[in-house]
Amino acid sequence: MKQTDSLESEVRSYCRAYPVMFSKAKDSHLIDKDGKSYLDFLCGAGSLNYGHNNPVLKNKIIDYLNQDGIIHSLDLATESKEEFLNSFSKNILSPRNMDYKVQFTGPTGTNAVEAALKIARKVTGRTKIISFTNGFHGVTLGAVAATGNQHHRGGAGIPLNDVIFMPFDGYMGKKVNTIDYMRRLLEDNSSGVDLPAAVVLETVQGEGGINVASSQWLQSLQELCKEFGILIIIDDIQVGCGRTGTFFSFEGMGIQPDLVTLSKSLSGFGLPFSLLLLKPELDVWKPGEHNGTFRGNNMAFVTATAAIEEYWVPDELENQIILNSKIMKARLDEIASEFPTSDIQVRGKGMIYGIDCILEDLASEIKQKCFENGLILETCGSDDQVVKLLPALNISEDDLRKGLDILEKSIKQVMDESDYKKILEAEIVQK
Numbered sequence: 180m181k182q183t184d185s186l187e188s189e190v191r192s193y194c195r196a197y198p199v200m201f202s203k204a205k206d207s208h209l210i211d212k213d214g215k216s217y218l219d220f221l222c223g224a225g226s227l228n229y230g231h232n233n234p235v236l237k238n239k240i241i242d243y244l245n246q247d248g249i250i251h252s253l254d255l256a257t258e259s260k261e262e263f264l265n266s267f268s269k270n271i272l273s274p275r276n277m278d279y280k281v282q283f284t285g286p287t288g289t290n291a292v293e294a295a296l297k298i299a300r301k302v303t304g305r306t307k308i309i310s311f312t313n314g315f316h317g318v319t320l321g322a323v324a325a326t327g328n329q330h331h332r333g334g335a336g337i338p339l340n341d342v343i344f345m346p347f348d349g350y351m352g353k354k355v356n357t358i359d360y361m362r363r364l365l366e367d368n369s370s371g372v373d374l375p376a377a378v379v380l381e382t383v384q385g386e387g388g389i390n391v392a393s394s395q396w397l398q399s400l401q402e403l404c405k406e407f408g409i410l411i412i413i414d415d416i417q418v419g420c421g422r423t424g425t426f427f428s429f430e431g432m433g434i435q436p437d438l439v440t441l442s443k444s445l446s447g448f449g450l451p452f453s454l455l456l457l458k459p460e461l462d463v464w465k466p467g468e469h470n471g472t473f474r475g476n477n478m479a480f481v482t483a484t485a486a487i488e489e490y491w492v493p494d495e496l497e498n499q500i501i502l503n504s505k506i507m508k509a510r511l512d513e514i515a516s517e518f519p520t521s522d523i524q525v526r527g528k529g530m531i532y533g534i535d536c537i538l539e540d541l542a543s544e545i546k547q548k549c550f551e552n553g554l555i556l557e558t559c560g561s562d563d564q565v566v567k568l569l570p571a572l573n574i575s576e577d578d579l580r581k582g583l584d585i586l587e588k589s590i591k592q593v594m595d596e597s598d599y600k601k602i603l604e605a606e607i608v609q610k
């Protein structure tokens with residue numbers, strides 16, 4: 180209990196799980212005020228893909244500050260914005276043959292989602308949005324309406340309208356193609372489902388439990404959307420910027436979304452920064468119609484440009500993600516096989532992985548034990564039953580292996596000190 184806990188709102192959350200005072204951070208390490216070091220597999224919920232205080236990005240900011248570069252500019256034209264736009268266009272969009280306009284929104288991810296939902300409704304003249312089970316899109320009213328989680332929805336205080344939820348890939352089990360279900364509802368004039376302006380989804384659901392959509396499912400969704408004039412919004416806030424192995428999570432999956440949101444690791448340095456990519460014909464905004472005071476975070480422009488040039492022009496990072504992904508997957512499969520049931524699933528892609536522990540308390544005790552052992556990670560999923568791993572993409576192999584060692588050791592300790600073995604066995608019998 181900190182002295183300021185009575186002052187700060189009850190809404191605080193992560194600091195409750197890791198009740199120490201942090202003072203410094205470097206690469207994949209967080210250091211508390213007593214000098215204890217923790218490996219960070221939380222990475223600001225995926226907003227530190229290149230690690231804490233990345234030296235390349237840090238030096239760019241220091242230089243920029245020393246030159247009295249503009250820090251705040253509303254959306255005035257600045258050199259740093261110009262440089263970001265040129266670099267993003269030349270190094271990210273063009274090589275991928277992606278023709279989009281860039282809209283800078285307010286600095287939070289949820290604001291980029293709001294902008295996407297608004298423009299989709301404005302362009303199509305339709306009101307409804309289709310979102311998916313376990314989807315997470317932020318907590319402002321528009322975005323939280325498209326978020327499945329009851330805990331977050333409960334904070335809204337008003338009815339959350341105009342979003343229809345459909346089952347995500349795999350939601351009804353491996354054998355059910357949930358797009359068939361969706362197609363039937365959209366085709367049937369009496370299904371009660373109005374044609375929506377857009378679908379909004381993550382290709383890998385981050386907060387929702389690391390649920391990975393297959394290329395085939397995404398392609399069928401795109402086909403269906405084309406047929407009914409429904410726009411596709413890919414919310415790449417958490418799994419974009421390299422998390423799944425490519426800059427955009429949907430690369431190579433055979434879909435061309437109409438709108439894409441980016442935030443979390445976009446600045447690369449943990450600075451607030453969000454944007455919306457729109458197909459040019461969708462850009463029907465009137466000047467200032469969706470605005471915001473903090474659309475010009477120039478320090479974020481500087482670090483985002485540096486991150487692109489450092490990590491996305493050469494292809495070393497992509498190769499490193501492939502190697503790290505293999506290390507993670509192999510080790511997590513091994514760890515999962517040590518549970519007393521084969522129902523424990525490892526899900527993920529690139530460098531976002533989760534172990535579905537089935538039981539909420541078990542996942543939370545593993546998180547707690549990891550923390551005691553010097554590893555910070557979070558849980559996710561409908562019941563917080565999934566232990567989630569989000570290491571920095573450029574983590575050293577040594578740190579990655581150390582973190583996985585701590586995870587394995589912590590799980591063993593929790594199993595040895597508790598009745599979970601028996602509970603898990605009993606759960607399986609009940610099924």
Ligand SMILES: *Cc1c(COP(=O)(O)O)cnc(C)c1O
Nearest residue numbers: 287288289315316317414416417
């Ligand atoms: C974190 C997140 C958001 C919301 O971003 P904030 O910056 O917290 O508002 C939206 N969508 C996804 C997929 C996210 O992971």
